Amino acid sequence: MPKVKLSRLAYSRSGDKGDGSNVGVVAYTPEIYAFLKRALTPQVVKQHFHAICCGEVDRYEADNLLALNFILHDSLGGGGSESLKTDAQGKTHGLGMLQMELEVPADLRLPG
Secondary structure, eight states, X not given: OXXXXXXXXXXXXXXXXXXXXXXXXXXXXXXXXXXXXXXXXXXXXXXXXXXTOOSOEEEEEEGGGTEEEEEETTOSTTOTTTOOSXXXXXXXXXXXXXXXXXXXXXXXXXXX
């Protein structure tokens, strides 16, 4: 199976929730969303962010929006007012998520 960057399959939005970052991933098509529900697990996201996410990763599904929302607990060094991290609000975590490469089935139709 070929590897494809998540950015070819979806777009993202991110921000902070205290000491955790909130990353939403929105699929471009219903078929891609079905694939992401299987492939983009909390464990896969935790591994991708292993260097910054010290806590658990929770995933919430919003089927009507073709979206998955991830909470990366303990990933902001204490949050905006406590952290010395460059991005203590998690604004770049969405872009970081989109850099992830996933093995996609050959028959999955990609946009563009």
